[in-house]
Amino acid sequence: MAKPILITGASSGIGYELAKVCAAHRHDLVLIARREEPLLALKDELQTAHGVQVLTYRGDLTEANTRQQFYDWTQFKGIAPYALVNNAGFGSLTPFAEADWANQNAMLQLNIVALTHLTRLYLPAMIAQGQGRILNVASTAAFLPGPYMAVYYASKAYVLSFTDAIATELEDTGVTATTLCPGPTQSEFQDRADMQDVKFFEGKKLPTSAEVAAYGYGVMEKGQRIAVHGTVNKLLSLGTRLLPRKKMADLTKDLQKPA
Numbered sequence: 580m581a582k583p584i585l586i587t588g589a590s591s592g593i594g595y596e597l598a599k600v601c602a603a604h605r606h607d608l609v610l611i612a613r614r615e616e617p618l619l620a621l622k623d624e625l626q627t628a629h630g631v632q633v634l635t636y637r638g639d640l641t642e643a644n645t646r647q648q649f650y651d652w653t654q655f656k657g658i659a660p661y662a663l664v665n666n667a668g669f670g671s672l673t674p675f676a677e678a679d680w681a682n683q684n685a686m687l688q689l690n691i692v693a694l695t696h697l698t699r700l701y702l703p704a705m706i707a708q709g710q711g712r713i714l715n716v717a718s719t720a721a722f723l724p725g726p727y728m729a730v731y732y733a734s735k736a737y738v739l740s741f742t743d744a745i746a747t748e749l750e751d752t753g754v755t756a757t758t759l760c761p762g763p764t765q766s767e768f769q770d771r772a773d774m775q776d777v778k779f780f781e782g783k784k785l786p787t788s789a790e791v792a793a794y795g796y797g798v799m800e801k802g803q804r805i806a807v808h809g810t811v812n813k814l815l816s817l818g819t820r821l822l823p824r825k826k827m828a829d830l831t832k833d834l835q836k837p838a
């Protein structure tokens with residue numbers, strides 16, 4: 580495969596669009612998600628449009644066995660990824676004390692453990708090759724506490740801290756680690772998180788997943804450490820350094836109080 584890129588959560592939203600951008604830049608692809616149909620349709624589309632090779636893998640990344648089997652499968656196929664894009668993730672809007680534990684646990688497994696595990700599996704070969712890219716998708720949620728989405732915001736704070744730390748460990752190896760922080764973006768995320776009625780989105784035209792993906796590919800290629808999408812989001816993330824954390828938590832609580 581030519582400079583292959585592995586993308587998790589490529590069946591919709593930002594991951595789906597990242598696959599398109601990477602294929603347009605002539606990367607072969609390995610795509611993983613639980614829904615096979617959209618992955619297979621995307622595979623056909625990208626192979627026809629760009630002449631790249633696309634492999635798909637159906638799997639639930641909350642499960643450690645699936646992650647190991649996926650890694651073993653890529654090893655068996657002799658795939659040495661140029662880049663790993665840890666994009667799969669989800670949130671849930673609910674007061675924490677009422678949250679379904681299985682759902683919160685799955686969120687921790689996907690947003691934190693799968694991202695960390697896959698990075699650990701693929702990083703050594705990248706270092707040995709002296710080149711590679713890790714793109715970890717966090718969120719502007721990484722910069723502040725998020726009442727009613729407490730676990731989601733905390734999971735994204737983890738992604739930012741973890742990725743920033745390994746970016747420093749990787750200096751001078753030829754491998755870079757980038758944290759992509761999108762703000763609210765058009766995708767299946769809001770519906771899955773039960774966020775249809777929150778004030779946060781009222782009257783707002785959200786950026787498309789395609790816009791975020793194009794930006795994400797660019798910052799990954801540049802090896803930028805932290806990349807916040809959009810000018811307003813950049814200003815807001817800088818603002819979080821100045822405001823007391825209690826104030827930020829109160830503001831977020833007001834914006835995303837469940838209806």
Ligand SMILES: NC(=O)c1ccc[n+]([C@@H]2O[C@H](COP(=O)([O-])OP(=O)(O)OC[C@H]3O[C@@H](n4cnc5c(N)ncnc54)[C@H](OP(=O)(O)O)[C@@H]3O)[C@@H](O)[C@H]2O)c1
Nearest residue numbers: 588590591592593613614640667668718763764766767768
């Ligand atoms: N949209 C936003 O407003 C926004 C803002 C900031 C950050 N983000 C982050 O951006 C990333 C992509 O989200 P999105 O907005 O593109 O949402 P999305 O359209 O819901 O896409 C999520 C992707 O993750 C996959 N996924 C979910 N659970 C999985 C599992 N257990 N195993 C494997 N794959 C799984 C989904 O595929 P299957 O269901 O087929 O498995 C889907 O391809 C997430 O990390 C999210 O936190 C989103």
